[in-house]
Amino acid sequence: MGGGEEEFIEADNAEAIITTIEHKSHKIESLLKQYKPVEALKTxxxxxxxxxxxxxxxxxHWLVVHRAIMAIKDVDGVxxxxxPEYYDILMKCC
Structure with a gap:
């Protein structure tokens, strides 16, 4: 497998991940409209x-996480x- 093929596979994977994040973003917006910011952050x-x-x-990914965090009034409490698994993920992506 040549270097170009690996880059192509990585690009395809990145596009799939971007699409997944876009779908996740719609779900998060729906949760935020339902006043469920904690569920939105977990999602x-x-x-x-x-x-x-x-x-x-x-x-x-950061934009989606940031959007959910900004909707939370009591960030420290949340x-x-x-x-611990969510907290760990949050610390890794910031």
Missing amino acids: ALEGTQAMTGDERCKTA LSSLD
Whole structure:
């Protein structure tokens, strides 16, 4: 497998991840409209294991997480009540 093929596969994977993040963004907006910011944050943090080193993916993911965090009024309270797995993910993506 040549270097060009590996880059192509990585690009395809990145596009798939971007599409997944876009779908996740719609779900988060729906949760925020229902006044469920904690659920929105958890949704934003789920599935980050599939993230690649692609900067577009990292940026798109951060924007979704940021959107959910900005809707939370008591950030300190929410962060202290997060399950350790979510807190760990949040610390890794910031």
